[in-house]
Amino acid sequence: MPTLGQFLSQAFNGLAFGSLLALISSGLTIILGTLGVLNFAHGAMFMLGAYTAYIILSHFGSYAAALFGGALALFIVGIITERVLIRRYYDRPPQDQILVTFGLGIMLVEATRYGFGGLSQRVPLPSWGHGIVNFGYFFYPMYRVEVIAIVAVILIIFYLLLYRTSMGLIVRAGIEDPMMVGLLGIHLRRVFMIVFSLGAVAAGIAGVIYAPLSSVIPDMGEPFLVQSFVVVVIGGLGSFPGAVVGGIVVGEMLSLTTMFNPAYAQAAIYAAMTLVLIVRPRGLFGAHGRM
Amino acid sequence: MKSSSLARWMPEIIVAVALVVLPLVFGANSLDLLTRILLWGLFGLGFSLLFGFGGLLSFGQAAFYGTGGFVTAYLLTGNVIGNVWLSIVIGVGAAALFSVAVGVLALRRVGIYFAMITLAFGELSYFLENSPLSHFTGGENGLPGIPAPSLQLGSFKYVFTGSWPSYELIAALFFVGYVLARFIIQSPVGNVLIGINQNPGRTAALGHHVPGYKLAAFVLAGAYAGLAGALLGIFQSYMPPSAFALDTSGQLVIQTVIGGAEILLGPTIGAAIWLSLRDFLQQVPVLGDLWKFILGFAFVLLVTLLRRGMGGELYALWLRKRPSGLMPATAAAHERLTPAEVVELLQPLTAPEDGALALDVQSVSKSYGGIHANSDVTFKVPAGALYAVIGPNGAGKSTFLRMLAGEEHPDSGSIRVNGVERTATDVTAAAQNGVAKSFQINQLFPHLTVRQNLRLGASGHYRGRIRFDIFRRADSIAAVEKLVDALLDELDLTQHADVAVDTLAYGEKRRLELGLALSSRPSLLLLDEPLAGLSPAEREDVKQLIKNIRRGRTIVLVEHDMDAVFELAERIMVMHDGNRLTEGDPGTIQKDSQVQQAYLGGIDF
Numbered sequence: 070m071p072t073l074g075q076f077l078s079q080a081f082n083g084l085a086f087g088s089l090l091a092l093i094s095s096g097l098t099i100i101l102g103t104l105g106v107l108n109f110a111h112g113a114m115f116m117l118g119a120y121t122a123y124i125i126l127s128h129f130g131s132y133a134a135a136l137f138g139g140a141l142a143l144f145i146v147g148i149i150t151e152r153v154l155i156r157r158y159y160d161r162p163p164q165d166q167i168l169v170t171f172g173l174g175i176m177l178v179e180a181t182r183y184g185f186g187g188l189s190q191r192v193p194l195p196s197w198g199h200g201i202v203n204f205g206y207f208f209y210p211m212y213r214v215e216v217i218a219i220v221a222v223i224l225i226i227f228y229l230l231l232y233r234t235s236m237g238l239i240v241r242a243g244i245e246d247p248m249m250v251g252l253l254g255i256h257l258r259r260v261f262m263i264v265f266s267l268g269a270v271a272a273g274i275a276g277v278i279y280a281p282l283s284s285v286i287p288d289m290g291e292p293f294l295v296q297s298f299v300v301v302v303i304g305g306l307g308s309f310p311g312a313v314v315g316g317i318v319v320g321e322m323l324s325l326t327t328m329f330n331p332a333y334a335q336a337a338i339y340a341a342m343t344l345v346l347i348v349r350p351r352g353l354f355g356a357h358g359r360m
Numbered sequence: 361m362k363s364s365s366l367a368r369w370m371p372e373i374i375v376a377v378a379l380v381v382l383p384l385v386f387g388a389n390s391l392d393l394l395t396r397i398l399l400w401g402l403f404g405l406g407f408s409l410l411f412g413f414g415g416l417l418s419f420g421q422a423a424f425y426g427t428g429g430f431v432t433a434y435l436l437t438g439n440v441i442g443n444v445w446l447s448i449v450i451g452v453g454a455a456a457l458f459s460v461a462v463g464v465l466a467l468r469r470v471g472i473y474f475a476m477i478t479l480a481f482g483e484l485s486y487f488l489e490n491s492p493l494s495h496f497t498g499g500e501n502g503l504p505g506i507p508a509p510s511l512q513l514g515s516f517k518y519v520f521t522g523s524w525p526s527y528e529l530i531a532a533l534f535f536v537g538y539v540l541a542r543f544i545i546q547s548p549v550g551n552v553l554i555g556i557n558q559n560p561g562r563t564a565a566l567g568h569h570v571p572g573y574k575l576a577a578f579v580l581a582g583a584y585a586g587l588a589g590a591l592l593g594i595f596q597s598y599m600p601p602s603a604f605a606l607d608t609s610g611q612l613v614i615q616t617v618i619g620g621a622e623i624l625l626g627p628t629i630g631a632a633i634w635l636s637l638r639d640f641l642q643q644v645p646v647l648g649d650l651w652k653f654i655l656g657f658a659f660v661l662l663v664t665l666l667r668r669g670m671g672g673e674l675y676a677l678w679l680r681k682r683p684s685g686l687m688p689a690t691a692a693a694h695e696r697l698t699p700a701e702v703v704e705l706l707q708p709l710t711a712p713e714d715g716a717l718a719l720d721v722q723s724v725s726k727s728y729g730g731i732h733a734n735s736d737v738t739f740k741v742p743a744g745a746l747y748a749v750i751g752p753n754g755a756g757k758s759t760f761l762r763m764l765a766g767e768e769h770p771d772s773g774s775i776r777v778n779g780v781e782r783t784a785t786d787v788t789a790a791a792q793n794g795v796a797k798s799f800q801i802n803q804l805f806p807h808l809t810v811r812q813n814l815r816l817g818a819s820g821h822y823r824g825r826i827r828f829d830i831f832r833r834a835d836s837i838a839a840v841e842k843l844v845d846a847l848l849d850e851l852d853l854t855q856h857a858d859v860a861v862d863t864l865a866y867g868e869k870r871r872l873e874l875g876l877a878l879s880s881r882p883s884l885l886l887l888d889e890p891l892a893g894l895s896p897a898e899r900e901d902v903k904q905l906i907k908n909i910r911r912g913r914t915i916v917l918v919e920h921d922m923d924a925v926f927e928l929a930e931r932i933m934v935m936h937d938g939n940r941l942t943e944g945d946p947g948t949i950q951k952d953s954q955v956q957q958a959y960l961g962g963i964d965f
Contacts (some may be wrong), residue, residue, distance in 0.1 A: 090531075163472045164415070165477075167475050170665060172657075175610075175614075175653075175655075175656035182652075295479060295606065302473070339483060339484035
């Protein structure tokens with residue numbers, strides 16, 4: 070049996086990883102809920118954010134600039150993607166939207182591979198991220214504690230955007246009933262563009278924060294994409310609270326199962342997803358009637 | 361009428377010739393590439409049935425490819441079974457079995473959710489292979505040393521090893537797989553799958569068991585995947601763990617879309633393009649590192665602009681250029697029927713006794729959240745009568761009809777049809793038991809011809825809820841074809857029989873909508889606003905049609921056109937606010953002050 074210190078340390082790992090998953094998934098879920106588009110390029114967008122961090126941190130060393138740069142880069146990628154591609158797909162079947170974002174994901178990954186090579190690159194920690202914290206029962210890397218705090222702040226900003234602004238009201242109303250919002254004379258297309266970009270920004274910022282924890286490689290987004298699907302199914306489609314809670318649940322499950330038997334960690338989250346589908350298909354926070 | 365048997369088998373003949381000629385033309389150096397293309401093509405035959413015909417986009421086919429491959433490989437390398445053929449059969453069986461389990465769960469959802477769930481199962485399989493099952497699968501190393509199968513003919517033994525024999529084996533199995541898939545798409549089962557893709561709700565309402573057919577398509581795709589996986593291991597004499605990877609499912613999807621999902625050879629064409637372009641681009645300087653980017657870009661372009669894929673677009677072009685080509689939708693000869701025969705053919709299948717209650721609804725209620733759509737509605741219709749239900753918008757008429765058709769179940773109360781309890785029956789069972797409904801908004805199969813639409817309806821009762829009659833052609837059931845001809849005559853759509861439904865005028869679509877409801881020869885016919893949206897002349901046509909099709913069947917009509925209601929109905933129930941307001945013959949209802957007030961909005965809420 071693991072000691073209390075090991076257990077708490079793993080629980081902290083789960084929280085750090087889970088909060089990142091929550092951020093990625095919240096981007097995926099607002100795009101899905103508002104536009105009805107399942108963005109298969111979301112993992113690639115996460116990867117782009119990580120590469121932006123790699124460029125900025127290794128050249129300038131400024132973490133704030135990396136966060137800002139990652140957000141800006143993905144905002145632009147989001148706008149272009151929505152205007153050039155996604156917009157043509159709103160009236161097409163969901164399968165087509167999946168296919169086109171899947172193809173876009175491949176293009177983004179391959180372009181990155183062409184530009185930066187296929188090998189993994191180390192990303193430096195910010196100066197204030199070095200060192201360890203003594204929690205009494207266990208020691209814990211400083212940057213991971215800070216990750217939890219940074220993600221929490223960003224999720225709060227997202228929450229305020231979605232729940233305290235008029236645009237957020239439109240987005241939430243659009244998730245409930247897109248046709249009604251259109252009938253009210255609100256120009257949804259522009260809102261759609263901004264929502265898609267915000268979703269991309271969420272993935273991008275998560276990529277920036279994740280990069281110094283690990284290293285960057287063009288394929289790094291794929292596991293995050295699949296895990297964020299699991300989060301969205303568990304949390305409930307289109308639900309922001311569902312993405313946050315689901316992200317942390319999945320992060321903890323991965324982390325705590327690893328402690329007992331690493332081999333079963335990945336299998337466990339898919340088993341949980343299956344269970345949710347059988348017992349409660351709309352997820353923890355999903356609305357009735359939406360599939 | 362019947363196309364000559366040579367023309368009917370032309371696709372099979374062309375494929376057989378190509379399988380023999382292509383390796384001779386391109387030479388022995390091309391055998392490896394051709395074999396790989398055929399492996400992906402075999403994998404894709406099942407996927408085309410699932411995605412192209414059934415409309416189910418799965419991102420988890422790697423799970424079954426890997427299962428088929430690893431089960432076969434383990435049986436052979438672990439010395440469990442010596443016989444290669446038997447191991448392949450067991451591998452395919454395991455893949456099919458696994459796809460039953462995944463299908464039962466994933467098919468509870470459609471569209472986006474279905475894609476996500478299948479993808480997650482694909483990943484689950486990958487991780488299971490990688491660690492918990494690595495004792496059997498070799499984990500990250502895979503399983504090397506898989507033997508080749510052989511044929512023993514007397515004292516002569518032929519071993520399928522080396523490039524030519526491997527090609528022969530895989531080409532032969534590809535051909536068998538292709539012929540089987542062709543049988544399936546031309547059979548009634550294939551027709552139902554296409555119907556489900558275009559309009560699942562109506563397919564169910566015509567008496568077809570939609571979940572069962574979807575699962576069948578999913579398991580077929582799983583079995584094809586399993587066979588392709590098993591052959592991959594044998595061909596390479598090594599089973600790689602990457603068979604389970606998301607990339608495998610993704611590559612299958614890409615190749616299928618590039619080649620064209622809606623033709624069986626689409627995935628094979630896509631694989632040929634993908635694999636040969638990869639080999640070609642990798643030898644070109646500069647472009648070599650970009651090969652996957654270029655293919656990804658081409659994929660996005662194709663999805664956006666040419667959704668039918670390369671093969672599909674070429675096929676469509678070819679059909680347009682050759683209207684009398686080899687495989688057009690040949691207009692089957694219309695059997696001339698006398699009016700008396702038409703009447704006879706369109707009789708209800710079960711005729712209730714006169715005077716018995718065809719419909720006996722006892723105080724049903726239905727609420728949606730806090731809204732009482734129906735409260736305590738009682739309604740009795742004697743056999744052979746035409747009753748109407750009227751009321752202002754929002755009175756609960758449509759909800760009432762939906763419960764009679766099995767689309768919704770009442771919260772309380774009971775519904776008996778021809779004396780049998782049907783309260784909790786679903787829409788498919790209702791259709792199989794002689795209840796049919798024509799919908800307020802047309803529920804047709806827009807890309808099928810009028811004849812194919814009616815055939816889907818007419819075969820619903822004839823074939824029962826579900827049946828795997830894959831070795832007969834959809835248009836070969838004489839009784840069904842005769843019924844379709846009678847329906848075409850009755851609906852006055854004979855001259856449009858072989859045009860796609862989305863090109864019909866609205867009035868014609870409306871008649872077809874009624875015809876679909878009639879196609880199961882119901883004894884209880886429910887008509888939800890059949891005259892909605894029609895011009896005065898078209899209204900007369902449809903009114904006449906309703907009179908013609910009574911013939912002893914019981915009809916419940918919901919309609920806003922009061923003149924038509926008073927003309928057609930023998931008795932009328934008025935609904936208001938979910939309640940039954942009153943009921944009486946047309947003369948009484950016309951004079952009823954409560955009814956007038958309800959329509960003028962004078963009733964207090």
